[in-house]
Amino acid sequence: MAVSNLVKRIQDIMRNDAGVDGDAQRISQMTWMFFLKVYDAKEEEWEFYDENYKSLIPDELKWRNWAVDDHTTNTITGDKLLDLVNNKLFPTLKNLEITADTPLKQRIAKYVFEDAQNYMKDGILLRQVINVINEIDFSEYKERHEFGTIYETILKSLQSAGNAGEFYTPRAVTDFMVQMINPKLGESVADFACGTGGFLTSTLKYLEPQKKSAEDIDKYNNTIYGIEKKPMPYLLCITNMLIHDVDEPKIYHMNSLEKNVRDYKEEDKFDIILMNPPYGGSEKDAVKNNFPADLRSSETADLFMDVIMYRLKKNGRCAVIIPDGFLFGEDNAKVAIKAKLINEFNLHTIIRMPHSVFSPYTSITTNILFFDNTHPTEKTWVYRMDMPEGYKNFSKTKPIQLEHFKPVIDWWNNRKEIVEENFPKAKCYSKKEIEDLHYNLDLCGYPHVEDEILEPKDLIQQFREKRDSYNAEMERTLAKILELLDEDN
DSSP states (O other): OOHHHHHHHHHHHHTTOTTOOHHHHHHHHHHHHHHHHHHHHHHHHHHHHOTTOOOSSOGGGSHHHHTOOOSSTTSOOHHHHHHHIIIIIHHHHHTOOOOTTSOHHHHHHHHTTSSOOOOOOOHHHHHHHHHHHTTSOTTSHHHHHHHHHHHHHHHHTOSSOOSTTOOOOOHHHHHHHHHHHOOOTTOOEEETTOTTTHHHHHHHHHHGGGOOSHHHHHHHHTSEEEEESSHHHHHHHHHHHHHTTOSSOEEEESOGGGSOGGGOOGGGOEEEEEEOOOOSOOOOHHHHTTSOGGGOOSSHHHHHHHHHHHHEEEEEEEEEEEEHHHHHOOSHHHHHHHHHHHHHSEEEEEEEOOTTTTTTTOOOOEEEEEEESSSOOSEEEEEEOOOOTTOSOOOSSSOOOGGGGHHHHHHHTSOOOEEETTEEEEEEEEHHHHHHTTTOOOOSOOSOOOOOOOOHHHHHHHHHHHHHHHHHHHHHHHHHHHHHHHHHO
């Protein structure tokens, strides 16, 4: 199977279909077909190992019975294929009868199709797409696990990141964060805006070598938990989990912000939380009311920080990506969130990532916060990760790689303060120092910032962040002046 070429072949076929408009629809079209192909392979496996297993999908609608081209007149194509998909397959899957007793691995067949749609209007082209997909043999372990490459190709084919700052996190970043968090079999790992499951798959890959027994396999299958609001990434994530041999993926199609955080109980909490929450968006007042008044922010990422703090177990660990604006933001909600983080959790490390990590989707600079629920913060290490030698920017063709984190990992394991060109590159700050800065975490910044050409939306966001940073600095300076004047009086 030529994985690298497979997605392109499918896209080229779809471009000839009048019903499919743009990359988003092409990807949506591919994902429901990939899911059915993967799910059918898993059902064959479940049937083999469990003679009592009974599928919810009628036999005639199982992928193996209608999608496979046997090169005879029995192969369904053209208008007959369109009729089967539009008038039988989709209505049946959307209306599968499930109960509270229905196993999760069967329920997902209905869940993933609740918002799915067939866009293709040409049954001949639809048959061609299906035939390409059928070149993958999911009964082969190697091909099944190479399917991750297809996901990477699908994601890279997107030319924009969508709405509200939702960017697909580079695998190098998710792998680095997982490595630093160091999950163990038996620990629960959650992502409340999981997208296509990047953090979850990095976790599973990290845990794979730890599987030694049947008990370990059971722990592995019950490790991950995810929530995703949007239908297409949700479908991709479910499929991704099945590919990684998680037969009952606890991935839920909902909005993590729509539950009152004060209602979370101990059983709703997790040992590890790994996230890159959407940022730049805003939520309705009804959603904001799910949070204590002092923590209600207009910024989506801030609200996810609230959720994380309410859902992290005692002694639990977290790694979360946040934009620069969170570090220096001085509006009441942001300060309250950071104060809660410092006073109730141990914010032990901030890694400041260079610009263009999320290129080509955005040039907004981001950071990784590492904290745990052990004790209030006593000291926080801040480390500035610089561009690797020979790189001016990361790009679609030259993305960030795990090897670029090697200096960070070396420093992590042997922490010391570093000064370069009279600017701190790594420094330890006491809790009192952070409090005196009014919880401004904009520390160990970049001394030299070169001008670069940005997309208009990124340029606007950058100007806003700079404005907020300058305003915050002026407010601190004015406060100090007023304090001195009061002392003189």
